[in-house]
Amino acid sequence: MMEKCPNSKMPRELSVGEVAERSGVAVSTLHFYETKGLIRSQRNRGNQRRYPRSILRRVAVIKVAQRTGIPLSEIADALSVLPHDRPLTAEDWRMLSKTWRRQLDDRIARLTKLRNQIDGCIGCGCLSMQECPLRNPLDTLAMEGPGPRLLEPDPA
Amino acid sequence: MMEKCPNSKMPRELSVGEVAERSGVAVSTLHFYETKGLIRSQRNRGNQRRYPRSILRRVAVIKVAQRTGIPLSEIADALSVLPHDRPLTAEDWRMLSKTWRRQLDDRIARLTKLRNQIDGCIGCGCLSMQECPLRNPLDTLAMEGPGPRLLEPDPA
DNA sequence: ATAAAACCTCAAGCAAAGTTGAGGTCAACA
DNA sequence: TGTTGACCTCAACTTTGCTTGAGGTTTTAT
Numbered sequence: 001m002m003e004k005c006p007n008s009k010m011p012r013e014l015s016v017g018e019v020a021e022r023s024g025v026a027v028s029t030l031h032f033y034e035t036k037g038l039i040r041s042q043r044n045r046g047n048q049r050r051y052p053r054s055i056l057r058r059v060a061v062i063k064v065a066q067r068t069g070i071p072l073s074e075i076a077d078a079l080s081v082l083p084h085d086r087p088l089t090a091e092d093w094r095m096l097s098k099t100w101r102r103q104l105d106d107r108i109a110r111l112t113k114l115r116n117q118i119d120g121c122i123g124c125g126c127l128s129m130q131e132c133p134l135r136n137p138l139d140t141l142a143m144e145g146p147g148p149r150l151l152e153p154d155p156a
Numbered sequence: 157m158m159e160k161c162p163n164s165k166m167p168r169e170l171s172v173g174e175v176a177e178r179s180g181v182a183v184s185t186l187h188f189y190e191t192k193g194l195i196r197s198q199r200n201r202g203n204q205r206r207y208p209r210s211i212l213r214r215v216a217v218i219k220v221a222q223r224t225g226i227p228l229s230e231i232a233d234a235l236s237v238l239p240h241d242r243p244l245t246a247e248d249w250r251m252l253s254k255t256w257r258r259q260l261d262d263r264i265a266r267l268t269k270l271r272n273q274i275d276g277c278i279g280c281g282c283l284s285m286q287e288c289p290l291r292n293p294l295d296t297l298a299m300e301g302p303g304p305r306l307l308e309p310d311p312a
Numbered sequence: 313a314t315a316a317a318a319c320c321t322c323a324a325g326c327a328a329a330g331t332t333g334a335g336g337t338c339a340a341c342a
Numbered sequence: 343t344g345t346t347g348a349c350c351t352c353a354a355c356t357t358t359g360c361t362t363g364a365g366g367t368t369t370t371a372t
Contacts (some may be wrong), residue, residue, distance in 0.1 A: 017348060028330070031350095031351095046338050046349080046350090047338085047349085048339090048350075067270050068270060093277065101271065107267060108268060111223075111225075111267070114224060115261070118257055118260070173317095173318065182360085182361075183318090184360070185361085202319080202320090202369075204368070228359070
């Protein structure tokens with residue numbers, strides 16, 4: 001299919017199609033990520049993309065970050081401090097995951113709080129009551145945090 | 157400002173601006189919701205929108221559902237079985253919240269699982285190991301559930 | 313009576329995250 | 343040496359959830 005490494009069954013470099021297949025993202029998505037600076041590619045003499053195997057890890061990390069709800073632009077920022085040409089190390093990952101893990105906690109906490117509110121509402125039939133968080137979102141949420149904000153900005 | 161109910165300080169009907177102010181959404185958003193069938197309005201003789209007070213609850217419910225991550229189209233579906241011209245009852249809310257609560261649980265569970273995976277990865281420095289969920293997303297996620305799905309579809 | 317604020321419609325624009333298609337090149341296999 | 347399948351670029355289109363603006367009417371306040 002592609003040139004193989006003579007000493008191994010593993011190709012030394014991966015074509016975009018191979019990366020797509022192995023990482024589970026579409027070729028067009030890899031192109032797209034490249035335009036966004038999330039990944040980078042070398043070209044062979046026919047101008048086709050060739051990736052080092054470490055691309056797979058990078059893409060996996062991107063996907064994980066996305067699953068936590070981090071927008072691509074932030075993922076790009078976080079990854080941009082790391083060189084494209086060497087594999088991510090465990091230490092790199094520790095740094096990245098520290099921040100993302102916090103944001104994930106945040107999202108979980110927000111959703112959990114919402115769930116509790118909903119449960120409270122179910123219990124009390126609150127829609128007919130003055131105290132319900134749904135009843136008067138403005139007042140209720142004014143008490144929940146800073147700023148004149150109704151029903152949280154919700155990055156969720 | 158607007159015609160008042162003669163027997164009360166509360167306006168009988170609300171203008172779009174009032175609804176916006178009280179519910180915390182922009183006027184343009186209310187227009188938008190109307191085009192999507194989420195809300196409906198009566199018009200006065202000058203063609204301006206007039207809402208019953210129950211609109212506030214309806215908008216609040218929409219916002220809550222949105223916070224759980226439900227797309228507007230599904231919110232519209234759920235609300236469409238309820239008449240626009242009477243206030244939501246506690247029973248209505250119980251029915252709506254039952255489904256949404258389940259989906260919220262789901263989201264929370266998904267994110268929590270992801271957090272655990274991340275924690276596992278941090279602990280083991282897994283990026284350099286074969287067993288890491290990040291290492292080979294295809295195989296790993298094939299085991300997680302049904303279907304040839306990589307890195308979950310993630311409605312999150 | 314008139315000016316300002318609020319409202320109306322409709323069209324266009326924005327951001328995120330991609331996908332799709334047209335038109336053309338490259339490479340791997342028989 | 344073909345001929346297919348994989349690849350290339352660039353532009354346009356998609357969906358979701360709105361916002362912004364133009365151009366015009368209605369309400370309210372003075």
